[in-house]
Amino acid sequence: MPQKILVVDDEPDLQLLIKQNFFKQIRKKEYEFEFAMNGKEALEVLERRDDMDVVLSDINMPVMDGLTLLNNINERYPLLRAVVVSAYGDTKNVRQAMNNGAFDFVTKPIDFDDLGITIQKTLREVAALKESLEARDQLVAVRQELSIGQQIQSSFLPTKLPEAAGWELAAYFHPAREVAGDFYDAIELPETGSIGLVVADVCDKGVGAALFMSLIRSLIRAFAEEGERTGISTQKPVEITNEYILRNHVDANMFATMFFARVEPNSGRVQVINAGHNPPMVLDPNGNIKSYIKPSGPAVGMFPDVTYDVNTVELEIGDFLVSFTDGVTEAKDIDGNFYGEERLESVCNQPADSAEAMLTRMIEDVREFIGEAKQFDDITACVLRRTE
DSSP states (O other): OOEEEEEEOSOHHHHHHHHHHTHHHHHTTSEEEEEESSHHHHHHHHHHOSOOOEEEEESSOSSSOHHHHHHHHHHHOTTOEEEEEEETTOHHHHHHHHHTTOSEEEEESOOHHHHHHHHHHHHHHHHHHHHHHHHHHHHHHHHHHHHHHHHHHHHHSOSSOOOOTTEEEEEEEEOSSSSOSEEEEEEEETTTTEEEEEEEEESSOHHHHHHHHHHHHHHHHHHHHHHHHHTOOTTHHHHHHHHHHHHHOGGGOOOEEEEEEEEETTTTEEEEEEESOOOOEEEOTTOOEEEEOOOSBOOBTSSSSOOOOOEEEEOOTTOEEEEEOHHHHTOBOTTOOBOHHHHHHHHHSSOOSSHHHHHHHHHHHHHHHHTTSOOOSOEEEEEEEEOO
16 A cells, blocks of 8 residues: 655645656655645645644645644544655744644755655654554553453452351452452352352463353352252362363463362351462450461362362351451562561551451552552452451
């Protein structure tokens, strides 16, 4: 497709000279020229044609001069680039033209070799500008899609946490990017009055991790609800999710660490499975660590035919169960230092009068530690407390 050049000059002889000197480019369909006698005619051409790349314009013309034309081009056609033609030594008008947005200039009498080089340079600038704008538009489109993805992903999080007499539950989630691989969920299981808790972290980041997160969240929720109706054991939802992923999505080469808990509000028992996840902490009312819930099996999606061990935790009145992803302990400050488990333990090793208070203190300390540094990983945490 030829590149389009609009020549604006009130000297009729210039049209013939242009066609003669650029005959090869015209014949090869590299250039296509259109002509106008003044700025007013040039604007009419631009109104009629939206495919012009370069305007080559004289300055001194009747009806509308080149400087006025330049002003109109800059206001109405930001992708166009203009080259002005001026009399030799006309410094004032050349300076004014450049101030008005001209990309370059040539002087009369026109050296057509120099004009050819100038046109090529200007066309390269136009091409670079169009590529830049196209890349920007693509980036805007990607950001819009990511924003939609973020909204969809956010809708997967519980809009309201389940409530049970004698228990408190608080949760926090903050992605490092538009979409995340972390998630938490709280699943009401009305058949037994239990509550299922999930805190998980997909091994990767970005869109792929977010899609995988959505899959795992949907699977574990569906299998937990179905398991409650059919009476299957606590570990089965995790084991079935693991097998489903390895059977249908092994090529994705992705996995997720997961903490899955089945809370029995009436008894105070919490049946837990730790699938390669950061060990949650069990704290007494004063924040002293009573135990860690260590992994009882590998991450979900790593190995087939896994049997996950179930541990039972007895929460006494005032006890806390604190679960989190590695975005907490591996948060980095501006110098690249890790937040670490010791600091987390020291922050939690204080009395708190609610699950929300414990969670807030923990997250505020993490945010204070990160400071001005860029958040490196998704941050997710969930705090369960027995109150009576």
